[in-house]
Amino acid sequence: KAPAKSTAKKSSAVNKVPEIECTSKQMQQAIVDRLHKGLGTDAEKANNKAWWNATCHAVNEVVFDKLTQTQQNHSGQDTRSVNYLSLEFLMGRLLSNNLHNLQLFKVTEEALKALGKDLYEICDEEPDMALGNGGLGRLAACFIDSLATLGYPAIGYGIHYEHGLFAQSFQDGRQIERPDTWREYGNPWEICRPESIQHVPLYGYVETVFDEDGGSHKVWHAGQKLKGVPWDVPIVGYGAKTVNILRLWESRADEAFDWDVFNAGGYVDAQAEKSKAETVSKVLYPNDETPEGKELRLVQQYFFCACSVKDILRRFKRHNTDWTKLSDKVAIQLNDTHPTIAIPELMRILVDEERLDWDFAWSICQKVFAYTNHTLLPEALEKWSVALFEKVLPRHLEIIYEINRQFMEVVEAKWPGDDSKKAKLSIIEEGDDRKVCMANLCVVTAYKVNGVAAVHSELVKTDLFPEYHELFPTKLVNVTNGVTPRRWLKACNPKLAALYDDEVGADWVVNLDKLRGVLPKAKDVALQKRFMDIKKDNKIELAKIIKDLTGVEVSADAIFDIQIKRLHEYKRQQLNMMHILALYKRLLDNPDYDMVPRVFIFGAKAAPGYHMAKQIIYALNKIADKVNNDERVKGKLKVVFLPNYRVSLAEKLFPAADISEQISTAGLEASGTGNMKFAINGALTVGTMDGANIEMAEEIGAEHMFIFGLSVAEVKELKQQGYNPFDYYYNNPELKSVLDWLDTDYFTPGHPGALSDIKRSLLEGGDEYLCLADYASYSEAHLKIDAMYRDQAVWAEKAILNSGAMGKFNSDRSIEDYASTIWNLTKHPIS
Ligand code: 73E
Numbered sequence: 001k002a003p004a005k006s007t008a009k010k011s012s013a014v015n016k017v018p019e020i021e022c023t024s025k026q027m028q029q030a031i032v033d034r035l036h037k038g039l040g041t042d043a044e045k046a047n048n049k050a051w052w053n054a055t056c057h058a059v060n061e062v063v064f065d066k067l068t069q070t071q072q073n074h075s076g077q078d079t080r081s082v083n084y085l086s087l088e089f090l091m092g093r094l095l096s097n098n099l100h101n102l103q104l105f106k107v108t109e110e111a112l113k114a115l116g117k118d119l120y121e122i123c124d125e126e127p128d129m130a131l132g133n134g135g136l137g138r139l140a141a142c143f144i145d146s147l148a149t150l151g152y153p154a155i156g157y158g159i160h161y162e163h164g165l166f167a168q169s170f171q172d173g174r175q176i177e178r179p180d181t182w183r184e185y186g187n188p189w190e191i192c193r194p195e196s197i198q199h200v201p202l203y204g205y206v207e208t209v210f211d212e213d214g215g216s217h218k219v220w221h222a223g224q225k226l227k228g229v230p231w232d233v234p235i236v237g238y239g240a241k242t243v244n245i246l247r248l249w250e251s252r253a254d255e256a257f258d259w260d261v262f263n264a265g266g267y268v269d270a271q272a273e274k275s276k277a278e279t280v281s282k283v284l285y286p287n288d289e290t291p292e293g294k295e296l297r298l299v300q301q302y303f304f305c306a307c308s309v310k311d312i313l314r315r316f317k318r319h320n321t322d323w324t325k326l327s328d329k330v331a332i333q334l335n336d337t338h339p340t341i342a343i344p345e346l347m348r349i350l351v352d353e354e355r356l357d358w359d360f361a362w363s364i365c366q367k368v369f370a371y372t373n374h375t376l377l378p379e380a381l382e383k384w385s386v387a388l389f390e391k392v393l394p395r396h397l398e399i400i401y402e403i404n405r406q407f408m409e410v411v412e413a414k415w416p417g418d419d420s421k422k423a424k425l426s427i428i429e430e431g432d433d434r435k436v437c438m439a440n441l442c443v444v445t446a447y448k449v450n451g452v453a454a455v456h457s458e459l460v461k462t463d464l465f466p467e468y469h470e471l472f473p474t475k476l477v478n479v480t481n482g483v484t485p486r487r488w489l490k491a492c493n494p495k496l497a498a499l500y501d502d503e504v505g506a507d508w509v510v511n512l513d514k515l516r517g518v519l520p521k522a523k524d525v526a527l528q529k530r531f532m533d534i535k536k537d538n539k540i541e542l543a544k545i546i547k548d549l550t551g552v553e554v555s556a557d558a559i560f561d562i563q564i565k566r567l568h569e570y571k572r573q574q575l576n577m578m579h580i581l582a583l584y585k586r587l588l589d590n591p592d593y594d595m596v597p598r599v600f601i602f603g604a605k606a607a608p609g610y611h612m613a614k615q616i617i618y619a620l621n622k623i624a625d626k627v628n629n630d631e632r633v634k635g636k637l638k639v640v641f642l643p644n645y646r647v648s649l650a651e652k653l654f655p656a657a658d659i660s661e662q663i664s665t666a667g668l669e670a671s672g673t674g675n676m677k678f679a680i681n682g683a684l685t686v687g688t689m690d691g692a693n694i695e696m697a698e699e700i701g702a703e704h705m706f707i708f709g710l711s712v713a714e715v716k717e718l719k720q721q722g723y724n725p726f727d728y729y730y731n732n733p734e735l736k737s738v739l740d741w742l743d744t745d746y747f748t749p750g751h752p753g754a755l756s757d758i759k760r761s762l763l764e765g766g767d768e769y770l771c772l773a774d775y776a777s778y779s780e781a782h783l784k785i786d787a788m789y790r791d792q793a794v795w796a797e798k799a800i801l802n803s804g805a806m807g808k809f810n811s812d813r814s815i816e817d818y819a820s821t822i823w824n825l826t827k828h829p830i831s
Contacts, residue, residue, distance in 0.1 A: 020062055020102055020240060027104070027111035030058035043115060049185070051117055052095065052125035055108065056188035059098055060234075064191075067234045067243040069830050074153045078319040080328060081153035082823045083312050084144065085305065085342055086335035088137030088284070089158045089246060090165075091129035091233070092647030094189050095122070096491045101149070101236040127182040128646045129189075129233075130164035131248070133288040134566040135673050136374050138647065139452075140335055142484040142673075142811040148237030148244045149486070149510065150815055151829030157308035159300060160190075160231045160248035163283045168605050168644045173621030177608050179283070190231040190248070196314075198228040198307040199254055202299060206395045218352050220395040225254040226277050228307035238486050238510055241829035249307040251280035287607045288566045289380040291338075298341075298384060298392055305342035313349065323356060327367035331823045334371045334446070337382045337438035343369055343445050344396040344403070352395070358402070370822050371442040371449050372479075375670050376456070376464055377570065383435040386428065400436060404428055407444050414471055425467055443468045443475070448822045450479045453671035453692040455712060479818055480695055481671040482811035485512050488677045492651035495534040496681065496803075503527070512680075513807035518800055528796035535658070535682060535799070542656035545649075546601070546640050552628050554638050558597035559789050562678070563661035564645055564653055567604035567613040570668040574616050574758060575771045576600065576661055579779055580623065580639060581738040587633045596789045599638045603645030603653065612761060617641065619755045622747040650674075654681045658795075659706075659785060662687035663778065665769045667712040669693075676809035682799040686781050688774070692809065700805040704798050708781040709774040718773060725763050728772035735775050739763070 034054035035046050046054070074081065099105040099119075109119040132138060140156065147154035166177040201222030210216045233246040253274035280303050285292060309332075316329055334340060343365060350361035375381075389397045404427040415421040427444060429435040443449050443465055451457030457478030461469045469476050490497045490509050500508050504517035521527050539556035546554055554560075563576050580600055586593045602620055606613035624639035642649060660678030662669075662685050669691040679685060679696060686706040687693040697705055710718065729736050742759040745752035762771055789795055807813075819825040 020104060022062070022104055022107055024107050024110040024114060027058065027107050028114055030061060031055050031111060031115065034058050048117075048122060048125050051112070052122045053188055055112070055119075055122055056095055056126075059095070059102065059104070059108075060188065062102055062104070062240075063098065063234045063236055063243060066236070066240050066830070067245070070243045071245075073828060073830055075315075075318070077828060078329065079153040079828050080331070080825060081155060082147070082331045082333055082818075082825055083308065084140065084147075084154060084156045084333050084335065085308055085339035086137070086140040086156065086158050087301065087304070087338040088132030088335070089129075089140045089144070089156060089248075090132030090134070090137030090647060091141045091246075092138075092487070092651070093123065093126040093128055094233075095126050097145075097487050098236050100486055100491050101145075101238045102240050124648075126648075127184075128164070128648050129182055129187075130180055130646055131158065131161050131284060133165060133284070133286065135671070136288075136336060139481055139673060139811075142482065142487070143815060144235045144244065144246055145237070145484040145486060146482075146811040146815040148235045148242045149239070149484075150812060150819075151237065151242045151827040152815070152819060152825050153828055154244050154825075156235070156244075156246040157304065157311070158246065158248050159281050159284075159304045160229075160250040161281055161284045162250075165284055165605065165646070166286055166608070170617075170621055170641070170643055173618045173625070175606055175608075175614050175617050177286075190233050193230045193232055193247075196230045196311065198230075198249075198310045200226040200228055200251075200303050200306040202226065202302070202392060204394065206398060217355065218395060218398070220348070220352065224277075226280060226303055227252040227254040228303065230307070230311070237829075247308075247311065249281065249304050251277055251303055253277035286605075287609075289375055289377055289568060290607060290610070291380065291382050293384060293388070295388060295392065298388060301338055302341045302345070302393060302396075305339050306345055308339075309342050309345050309349065323350070323354070323360070323364060326364050330368055331825070332369050333818070333823070334369060334442060336372060336374050337442055340371075340382070340438040340442050341393070341396065343441060344393075344399040347399050347403070348395055351399075362403070362406075365445055367447055369442075369446045371446040373439070373449060373451055373456075373460055373464070373670075376459055377668065382438040383429060384438065386434040386436060389436055397436070400427060400441060403441070403444065410471070421467060425471075443472075447475070448477055449475055450477050450818075450822065451670065452479065452481045453695060454478050454480060455667075455689075455694050456670040456691060459667060459712070477821060479814055479821070480808070481673050481676070481692060482809050482814035483673050483676045483680070484811045485509055485680065487651070488654065489680050493534075493538065493655035493681050495537060496531075496655065499530055499534060510812070511807075512810035512812070515804045515807055518804040522797045522800040522804070523793075525793070527800065528793060531682065531800055532792065532796045535656070538656040539658075542652055545652055546642070549642055550640050552624075552638060552640050554599045554640065555597060555635065558599045558638070559658045559785065560599050560601060560656055561659040561661065561785075562601045562603075562653055562657040562683070563663075564601075564603040564650060565672075565674050567606040567610075567617060569612055569616075569761075570665055570769050572663050572665065572769055572771055572774075573602065573604060573620070574762070575663055575774065575778060576602075577616065577620055577623065578735070578738050578771065578775060579782060580627075580637070581741060582734050582779060583637055583782075584623075584627055584630075584633065585734070585737060585741070587637060591632060591634070593636075595636055596786050597636045597638075598786075599640065601653070602639075602641045603649060604641075605645060612757070615755070615758055619742070619747070619758055622755070626747050650677070654678055654683070657681065657683035658789070659683060660685045660687070662690070662693050663709070663774075664688060664690050665774075666690045666710055666715050668769070676806065679802045680806045680809070682803045684785070684795075684798055684802060686778075686785060695808065696806075699808055700802050704801045706781040706785055708777040710770065710777075715770060718770070723767070723770065723773065725767035725772040728775065729763060732776060734779075735772065 034057040112119045144156045164180040203223030204221045207219045228249040231248045235244045350356045427440045451460040504514045508514040654677045660683040662675040666688045671691045688709040689711045739759045742755040748754035
């Protein structure tokens with residue numbers, strides 16, 4: 001049943017939202033008009049891509065109007081705003097979401113139907129805007145949705161990558177990367193703003209200029225200049241009371257630069273210089289949690305921070321001349337350490353260009369910046385070589401040295417004579433190759449530092465930054481992640497959304513706690529039936545997609561057991577793999593082995609240079625080949641690895657999952673957000689006590705999840721005692737036989753040993769992520785899953801209890817937490 005307008009009207013929250021007046025006829029007219037006047041085609045000739053384009057442009061007529069109203073409102077009132085700086089915004093597709101947020105989805109669906117078109121098919125034409133790697137980038141996308149929905153003045157700043165995250169395909173089971181081409185034929189959602197271009201210096205040297213009054217100041221003579229061209233993507237809040245912007249910077253060569261002097265070589269060399277400038281925003285670095293210390297990456301970071309800081313100051317100066325007011329008007333949130341260079345950049349502008357006194361400038365910076373930490377993995381903490389810094393950003397290095405010098409005095413005052421404390425806390429890491437530690441610079445400067453789930457934020461205090469915590473006892477805080485229910489329930493699972501409209505009222509969309517209304521009814525047979533029928537429908541849809549993408553036939557009666565996330569050893573796809581091999585072995589050893597048919601589904605990209613991650617993909621593909629073509633398993637076991645996992649594919653997977661795999665080594669997944677999307681859509685979690693799984697267990701009740709494995713404390717203890725994976729290998733015959741299987745050529749005929757390095761890393765390699773230690777407990781959890789699924793009433797009850805308890809994990813709640821504890825922001829929706 002479609003969400004009836006009358007239901008929506010019942011709720012006060014939705015009631016306040018003025019509905020945009022638009023009939024199906026008007027929408028038809030607008031779309032056909034765009035086909036004619038915008039694209040020079042007509043309804044007969046147009047292909048689906050053209051229909052998509054025309055529909056987007058028709059929607060933009062409403063969006064741009066609301067955008068102007070919002071900008072005038074914010075600018076007119078000179079509101080305090082948050083500036084969310086992120087190297088990644090994993091937006092996915094925008095049409096379906098914009099339509100839902102404008103409450104024009106139904107009308108557009110009808111309009112297109114009258115024109116002989118299916119809106120869902122049209123939405124599928126849109127290329128994903130994949131300007132991010134994974135959770136961190138998708139979080140930024142959910143956050144800007146929530147900021148707009150809640151009516152907060154906010155702007156997202158990022159890079160307008162020409163190529164987002166690579167497209168993945170498989171060749172003989174191995175990952176192949178191809179460039180992503182999301183903008184090949186233009187992007188209807190973005191507006192170029194040449195009037196707001198910025199100029200960015202790089203390289204060169206620093207001169208000390210002596211002033212007449214006896215003082216001095218620094219002048220940075222750049223060796224190169226880039227031009228930053230802003231592209232604005234409107235971000236429509238639910239109900240369209242606010243349309244904020246995401247401003248993405250594209251790099252170009254700067255004509256203002258003195259090309260005659262710089263390029264004595266002439267026209268051709270000048271063109272080559274131009275291409276060099278344009279490489280800066282060419283491509284997203286594909287490394288999740290493993291930053292690469294490449295010069296181009298540092299240039300990217302500085303380029304977008306410099307453009308953004310200048311843009312922020314330009315807006316500030318429109319209404320203000322008093323620098324003490326900057327921290328009243330501006331909060332800058334650093335999404336991980338990637339935009340840290342914004343800190344010395346703001347210092348540089350205030351001290352060198354605005355000629356403010358150092359202490360005054362520093363006091364401003366300390367009130368403007370806040371920093372979010374997303375990971376404890378040591379390899380993910382960014383450190384830049386001092387030599388590289390000196391070459392690319394000589395003035396910034398000087399500024400960092402001065403910040404550090406003054407900070408070392410603070411450390412000396414707290415711990416007199418303690419050089420080890422100084423070494424630990426210094427922004428500069430000493431050694432043969434001296435490094436700038438970006439996280440330290442962030443913690444020293446920021447007025448708040450937050451982790452992304454309760455357990456993670458505690459570990460930030462106790463393990464990552466204990467001395468900083470002692471020094472600044474109120475600085476480190478927690479804001480648990482969340483996901484937007486607009487995309488991750490309303491748009492991606494329309495049937496379950498309609499059920500919730502009926503059961504709890506349509507305003508769950510802006511108040512996810514309302515889902516609790518179904519908890520008392522979890523045993524209700526009629527509700528269970530409707531819930532499970534929807535799940536079945538979604539599984540049938542997914543089965544078609546699986547067939548399309550891989551050729552593998554799967555039954556919607558099987559348990560759909562899904563692990564989708566970046567491929568990383570700490571996320572332990574290899575543990576899932578070991579258990580699949582064990583099931584396969586049980587089925588081969590005993591053809592009557594009694595198990596509920598199970599489909600294991602994977603989606604994951606590996607960083608192109610991450611060998612072990614690529615090996616795990618290869619192994620899973622090879623295992624899938626064998627298992628899926630082995631008649632002896634009688635269809636009880638299937639394995640599929642879907643190629644090119646991305647946001648738009650995720651939207652088809654979460655609604656169809658029975659089991660959500662959240663199996664990281666405890667203490668290593670800072671939060672996770674896929675865990676939340678699965679549970680909202682009624683999947684049961686098999687997971688460790690890690691990241692946000694812990695808070696999910698608090699909300700849902702651990703007894704309604706399949707919790708297994710070592711806790712954070714137990715992991716620490718085992719590592720302290722000295723962990724030996726061979727103890728587990730020799731004591732568990734099934735585990736041993738599974739690992740030994742990898743040494744044969746069973747899965748890679750003619751190539752024995754092709755999978756041996758996975759086994760090696762789990763044994764001789766020391767099994768850093770404790771897969772063997774957690775294996776038995778994981779395998780047991782899966783037996784419980786099998787047993788429970790046989791009782792569909794119990795399963796349905798649990799699924800409802802999971803979904804209904806997910807109110808907390810809504811990104812609106814995260815944003816309200818940021819707004820009150822960190823940003824001190826006030827709402828300014830269009831009245
Ligand atoms: O646990 C996730 C978390 O849910 C964490 O691994 C991820 O951020 C998510 C959102 O908070 C994350 N990504 C990165 N670090 N943590 C990262 C690091 C370097 C480059 C790209 C991404």
